[in-house]
Structures are given as C-alpha cells and as structure tokens.
Amino acid sequence: MTIHQQPRAASDQAMWEAVLGLHAFVERQLAHTLQRRHGVGLSEYRALQVLDQAEKGECRMQELADHIGLSQSSVTRLVGRLDSAGYAHKDNCADDRRGIFAVITDEGRKRYRDARATYADMLSSTLNTASADDQFARAVQALRSAA
Template structure:
C-alpha cells in the first residue's frame, strides 16, 4: 500500500463505521416502532413488502431471502411466523417440486399497507435525528444527496 492509499483507507474505514452505526441506529428505531404499533418485526415487514410488490404476490423462498438479506433457514422461520400470523403461507411450485414459494395473504397485504406509512415516518425521523449527531451527519448527508 502506498502512502497516498493509507489516508484513503483510513477515511474509508471511518466512513464505513459511520454507515454501520447509522444503520444500527435506524434499524433499532424501525424495529421498535413497527413491533409496538403493528405487531410485526422489521424482517416480517420487509418480507411483506417484497411479497406485496411481487406481481403475483408470491416469491420463491430463495429470492425472498436474497431480497431481505437473510439465509435460507432464517427466511424459512420468518415465513413460518408470517404463516402463523395469517400474513403469508408456503406453496409448492407446480413446475418444480423442489421449489417453494412464499405467498402473501389479503391480511398480510393489509398489515403491510397499515405499517408502510409508519415505516416511512420513522425512517425520516431517525435520519433527521442522526443528521444532528456528529458521528452520523456525513453519512446521512451522503445518503440523502445520492437519492
């Protein structure tokens, strides 16, 4: 590594740590409020979002896992919780017996619609709060200017 690369690497690391801290702060806010107001966890909300926005209201389990950043076993448990709550269910793929889909229910669509405004409000509020914190201000500014 050259001498010029060292300051960049240190700067990149500091920015990355800021992004990770910002992410943790925002995720805690979202998770807490979604659970309290709508009885869904953050992963459940995100799964309902993916399923609701899918053209047919269904998604292969592996694709759902990829969309929300979970492993296969975690998304299986997640869809199990959604199934228990009546928000989604598993369905076998007609074309591929090994394929399993997660399918959103009407109640799941309603729960997502009810929680969507809360998610947007809490996200904006958390970013506003974080922008006033010296640890996160640059990261928030960079995210908002990129959007």
C-alpha cells in the same frame, strides 16, 4: 501525500464505521416502532413488502431470502411466523416440485399497507435525528444527496 492528509483507507474506514453505526441506529428505531405499533418485526415487514410488490404476491423462498438478506433457514422460520400470524403461507411451485413459494395473504397485504406509512415516517424522522449527531451527520448527508 502530505502529513496533514488522511490516507484514503483510514478515511474510508471511518466513513464505513459511521454508515454501520447509522444503520444500527436506524434499524433499532424501525424495529421497535413496527413491533410496538403494528406487531411485526423489521424482517417480517420487509418480507411482506417484497411479497406485496411481487407478481401474483408470491416469491420463491430463496429469492425472498436474497431480497431481505437472510439465510434460507432464517427465511423459512420467518415465513413460518408470517404463516402463524395469517400474513403469508407456503405453496409448492407447479413447475418445479422442489421449489417453494412464500405467498402473501389479504391480511398480510393489509398489515404491510397499514405499516408502510409508519415505516416511511420513522425512517425520515430517525435520519433527521441522526443528521444532528456529529457521528452520523456526514453519512446521512451522503446518503440523502445520492438519492
């Protein structure tokens, strides 16, 4: 290794920090827009997305937590908020009495589908904005070329 080469670890760390910064920037924009336009938070949107795409519109609570990256207790509170809004409800598993499912309602499907285009448009717009920022440009380029 020559003096002018940056060690891989430093390069990896710099790229990871750029990815984390990009992630935070994109998440803030998505969360703000979804809340303002559709009255749902980002976690609620993602839960509705998982439930909308799930067989029979239902998912075990632990699986839902795993899909959206929340703890079991956080997803329980999240589904409670969705239930209060009329977008989902809890149901017991017929095969396993200990199992609890989150089930999307018709109103939840409608809310998710109404918000889906906003999410996609805002994601693209935010990544376009980030690609013009020196701090995020390489990360956006890497993500888009991997897709």
